[in-house]
């Protein structure tokens with residue numbers, strides 16, 4: 171394996187990498203960076219935690235330092251927290267350049283974002299929905315000269331899941347120059363390869379890590395077979411065991427709905443576990459605050475929906491627990507990839523009910539690895555079963571007495587209104603934008 175200089179990176183960037191403990195390129199970096207530096211489109215498919223972000227951030231910074239202007243690079247990513255994480259990497263590695271970046275995600279003030287965009291930042295990191303909103307409503311910025319378009323978690327951006335980005339992507343692609351470099355990265359590119367190739371038009375350089383398995387060797391992948399009604403008792407038992415055995419541990423627990431996320435958080439708190447949650451019904455500021463507290467180990471347990479399944483890089487996470495078996499192998503790969511990153515060890519434990527066995531089979535087939543049973547002393551679990559189930563029921567009743575379901579309905583209605591009356595809202599926002607810009611001029 172060569173070093174960063176031999177891949178064509180300038181001394182100042184090699185020095186920046188060293189300061190962050192990035193000394194030797196990972197395979198995805200070693201293979202993709204020279205192609206990107208040569209000006210080629212690139213599609214990189216490598217396992218979770220293998221350094222894909224730096225594989226595109228470093229060449230972009232090098233090219234930007236040769237000819238700095240804004241807006242030079244646009245990065246699209248499916249989740250808001252991921253946008254912040256990527257912008258942070260640009261900021262840290264690009265510090266000597268005085269890099270100006272701008273984050274455009276939903277849930278944050280639209281007027282402030284519009285002002286930032288009009289200030290011509292070098293790099294814009296965005297979620298597609300909010301960026302498309304800005305494009306539809308404003309002509310105060312141009313992306314006609316961008317040199318790089320990057321789709322991180324590219325397969326997610328192109329699939330038609332519960333959040334469908336394809337319409338927003340169309341709006342965005344329309345204002346970008348045809349002559350640009352397009353870079354696509356993910357741990358699971360292969361399912362959407364054809365759609366992706368049509369976005370990266372210039373005979374993209376394609377690199378995929380050659381490995382039989384699709385998850386990293388350092389990850390110990392386990393399962394526990396449990397009846398649905400005993401699931402929570404297993405969860406509490408597992409966490410108690412980890413708490414007893416480790417001092418500096420962090421756990422992410424994935425579950426399938428916002429409500430389940432909320433109930434599990436309340437329940438684990440009743441057992442005095444330092445738990446915090448992350449799901450899409452929370453206000454954006456709350457999501458950031460919770461994530462920051464988890465990263466700083468103020469809370470050791472994060473309960474999340476799949477909004478946290480992709481890309482999040484939190485080195486202290488040693489354990490991932492799947493409270494529900496993911497319906498798709500791809501989701502499993504990203505969820506368990508929140509641990510065992512950058513060569514570290516990690517454990518994943520999936521709670522499997524009698525209804526999920528076929529899902530486990532298709533996961534095993536895709537990742538080419540057999541999950542091993544996680545040993546548990548069943549007697550210990552049964553001892554706490556009644557207490558756990560009663561606590562859960564109490565939490566459910568408590569949640570029902572709040573406006574949680576009502577908020578969910580309001581959120582749904584808000585979404586419908588936004589979709590139907592988007593033009594009116596945009597006009598109001600533009601008015602506010604001009605007013606605020608005028609005020610800034612006067613001060």
Ligand SMILES: Nc1ncnc2c1ncn2[C@@H]1O[C@H](COP(=O)(O)OP(=O)(O)OP(=O)(O)O)[C@@H](O)[C@H]1O
Pocket residue numbers: 191192193194195196199216217218219220221222223224356357480481482483507511512
């Ligand atoms: N060459 C390197 N040497 C050591 N650590 C590195 C190197 N490159 C990146 N890292 C670190 O590895 C960690 C994981 O990198 P990154 O988040 O880019 O992974 P990823 O491949 O994008 O994963 P995912 O598919 O989950 O998004 C980060 O903390 C990053 O700083």
